[in-house]
Amino acid sequence: MQGAGLARGGSSPYFFLSYAHTPSHDSSGGDPNVWVKKLFDGLCEHIMGLTDLPRGAKVGFLDQKMSVGTKWTDELSMNLARCKVFVPLYSPRYFTSQQCGREWWAFSQRQVTQRARGGPARENTIIPALWVPVEPAQMPQVARDLQFNHAAFGQDYADEGFYGLTKLRYFRDEYERAVYRLAKEIVRVAGEAALEEGKISKEYESLPAAFGSDERPPEFDISVLACTRSDLPQGRKPDFYGDQPHDWNPYHPESTLPLGDHAAELVRTRNYKVNVGVLDESARMFHEGGPKAPGLMLLDRWALESQRSRELVGRLCGEQRPWISVMTPRHKDDVVTAERERELDELTYRTLVSRMTDRAGHYSANGSIRDLDAFGNELHRAVTSAVHYYWENVETYPPEGPPSEPPRLRGPDLG
Secondary structure, three states: OOOOOOOOOOOOOOEEEEOOOOOOOOOOOOOOOHHHHHHHHHHHHHHHHHOOOOOOOOOEEEOOOOOOOHHHHHHHHHHHHHOOEEEEEEOOOHHHOHHHHHHHHHHHHHHHHHHHOOOOOOOOOEOOEEOOOOOHHHOOHHHHOOOOOHHHHOHHHHHHHHHHHHHOHHHHHHHHHHHHHHHHHHHHHHHHHOOOOOOOOOOHHHOOOOOOOOOOOOOEEEEEEOOOOOOOOOOOOHHHOOOOHHHOOOOOOOOOOOHHHHHHHHHHOOOOOEEEEEOOOOOHHHOOOOOOOOEEEEEOHHHHHOHHHHHHHHHHHHOOOOOEEEEOOOOOOOOOOHHHHHHHHHHHHHHHHHHHOOOOOOEEOOOOOOOHHHHHHHHHHHHHHHHHHHHHHOOOOOOOOOOOOOOOOOOOOOO
């Protein structure tokens, strides 16, 4: 197994070990996380032996800093953008950690973007490891969707996890075997997947977490309103369109996926169940009453030349549904004449003017989302806004059963 081209520069680690810090149970000062460091060191030692990495190369990354600071978050973001494989160390505590969820989300964006750009459709570069076995019911959906055979590293490991094998001396051989097999898998996947480097986030702490909130996250609706090749306005190139509105791909040729599919993959990394469809009169976004789910409308501005499309958008935006975000993306290389541009800008403004007021919901201004990376960044803001307004407007119900009086404190002599 060769390391050339993977981490020779010393700045691109083979793996990022993501784990939840375990607090000490008393004031004795002992650090329970030393056993995670032991696992990390063992993986690095094996990877050096399995590859031709030069001395001093950066084999892996382990966050051992507890305090939050600018330099620390920059280092964290840089390693998430450059590592070849992400290794989440499963435990019940892991899936309640916002920091771990943010690390997972930041790494997963690289996989989604590479698939959209037509990158190799190879295996997942997230390799889960067991610190403590976790029941599927305790996992968020993004982890349940990640199929992995832990028994391939040994049945005792699958039953006990690295923590159990570390603490029980008679499992020493099983521990070493599991560490070695995990190291081999990291090297294999790093070489075969060839994951491209991602963007280093300058606002790392504002990124979402992949595991959602403590409450079960709602579903998320995505509706596409776009032209098809059979109904294009005069002079419009067919390159960005297909036979159905859902085929719309405004970032062609940078992206090879329909925009609705790419958006759905990005939203799923935030632990939502995503429904993708075409915006028409039957869309759930038009249901009367409060919100049924937060949502996003992806709007092709050329579609607004159709009166029916203008009516649909006008109805959606005019009835104050701030839990539905609106995005009107177009690629920076999608050039039209100056006259046509003015016409489209005016048409878009007239149709969406109600979105340009306070608390009307998220609206991405025409022309502001001009490449795939900008779309991903803006989508994050659009989803956050939609979810915020969803919880602000959703109808709540009191618990079932008759109302009860609040408890009252009574003194010991009052019976």
